[in-house]
Amino acid sequence: MKIAVFNAGSSSLKCKIFEFPAKTLLFCKEIEKIGESGSAIASHAEALEALGIDFSEIDAIGHRVVHGGEKLQESVLIDNEVIKTIKELIVLAPLHNPANLQGIEVARQKAPNIPQVAVFDTAFHATLPKEAYLYALPYELYEAEGIRRYGFHGTSHAYLAKEAAKELKKELREINIITLHLGNGASACAIKKGRSIDTSMGFTPLEGLVMGTRTGDIDAEIVLYLERKLAKTPKEVEHILNKESGLLGICGENDLREILLREDERAKLAIDIMVRRIQKYIGAYMLLLEDVDAIVFSGGIGENSKEIRDAVMDNALLKGMKTLVIATDEELEIANECYRLLGL
Numbered sequence: 279m280k281i282a283v284f285n286a287g288s289s290s291l292k293c294k295i296f297e298f299p300a301k302t303l304l305f306c307k308e309i310e311k312i313g314e315s316g317s318a319i320a321s322h323a324e325a326l327e328a329l330g331i332d333f334s335e336i337d338a339i340g341h342r343v344v345h346g347g348e349k350l351q352e353s354v355l356i357d358n359e360v361i362k363t364i365k366e367l368i369v370l371a372p373l374h375n376p377a378n379l380q381g382i383e384v385a386r387q388k389a390p391n392i393p394q395v396a397v398f399d400t401a402f403h404a405t406l407p408k409e410a411y412l413y414a415l416p417y418e419l420y421e422a423e424g425i426r427r428y429g430f431h432g433t434s435h436a437y438l439a440k441e442a443a444k445e446l447k448k449e450l451r452e453i454n455i456i457t458l459h460l461g462n463g464a465s466a467c468a469i470k471k472g473r474s475i476d477t478s479m480g481f482t483p484l485e486g487l488v489m490g491t492r493t494g495d496i497d498a499e500i501v502l503y504l505e506r507k508l509a510k511t512p513k514e515v516e517h518i519l520n521k522e523s524g525l526l527g528i529c530g531e532n533d534l535r536e537i538l539l540r541e542d543e544r545a546k547l548a549i550d551i552m553v554r555r556i557q558k559y560i561g562a563y564m565l566l567l568e569d570v571d572a573i574v575f576s577g578g579i580g581e582n583s584k585e586i587r588d589a590v591m592d593n594a595l596l597k598g599m600k601t602l603v604i605a606t607d608e609e610l611e612i613a614n615e616c617y618r619l620l621g622l
């Protein structure tokens with residue numbers, strides 16, 4: 279049977295098709311620059327056409343959805359009620375859920391009779407204990423506004439945990455690991471007995487590690503300072519924190535390959551700041567887990583850069599710690615979820 283997986287971004291639509299149960303990749307294509315000036319593709323509906331998929335051969339469709347909130351804590355078969363809930367969650371994920379919804383809507387129009395499943399980036403972190411997901415803000419802000427840590431990249435961390443268990447030759451429920459998804463977006467996850475117990479991204483994917491263009495952790499007061507002292511609007515501050523910061527903010531470049539080629543002070547500093555932040559999270563998660571079987575590196579940086587992996591592991595406390603390098607595959611994990619949920 280064939281499972282198609284869609285990952286819709288605001289200006290992109292990626293599709294992979296897998297043959298199950300063999301999990302063979304049959305098709306992989308991404309349409310980019312949707313709706314951008316000069317692009318021949320004006321909408322997600324046109325992008326779907328441009329992918330040229332024969333839906334008569336597809337048995338199930340899986341969709342990546344960034345935010346499931348507290349209501350959608352595991353993969354679900356999509357119906358009108360689920361769509362309504364994903365819409366309600368736009369307030370929590372304004373940059374992501376609208377694009378994911380577009381992908382769902384065009385696929386449902388095109389293939390109304392094929393079962394479609396939503397798989398959430400937040401779902402793997404549904405096991406976070408309250409002391410991990412609550413911020414030390416007035417409790418009412420959690421109750422009334424849903425302000426809490428949700429965590430993201432969950433589909434990747436879940437996949438990495440399963441693959442790590444195989445490599446460690448243990449059951450998933452037996453492993454304690456720290457997974458590092460290091461791409462343009464980056465997050466760390468503390469996994470105890472196969473379940474997420476803490477993760478670095480929070481209420482939004484902005485918190486935690488230093489990323490390509492995102493700050494990761496900063497003092498929240500800086501936001502107020504930017505608004506008060508420099509008269510920045512919330513939109514401008516959002517742009518600074520999400521698009522002008524991280525590696526880019528420090529050295530003017532967010533592509534790590536380019537940064538590694540440079541020898542100037544800023545390039546070195548950007549790497550040192552990124553590595554130090556990763557080490558701080560590893561240290562904290564080692565304490566939470568007490569006993570760590572392995573540190574797992576993944577994402578474009580984690581999978582490809584031995585230099586960064588070595589820099590992260592260059593610490594006396596990490597001597598002898600097992601490291602695994604695993605290529606993540608969020609689309610395959612989404613297909614796995616479809617297969618499991620639909621009992622195919």
Ligand code: ADP
Nearest residue numbers: 460461462463532533534535577578579582583
């Ligand atoms: P995204 O979060 O957009 O999916 P990726 O997981 O593709 O990002 O990771 C992109 C990052 O990986 C970039 O900083 C890129 O420079 C880095 N990267 C990719 N290949 C290499 C490599 N061979 N060496 C160092 N960094 C690499």
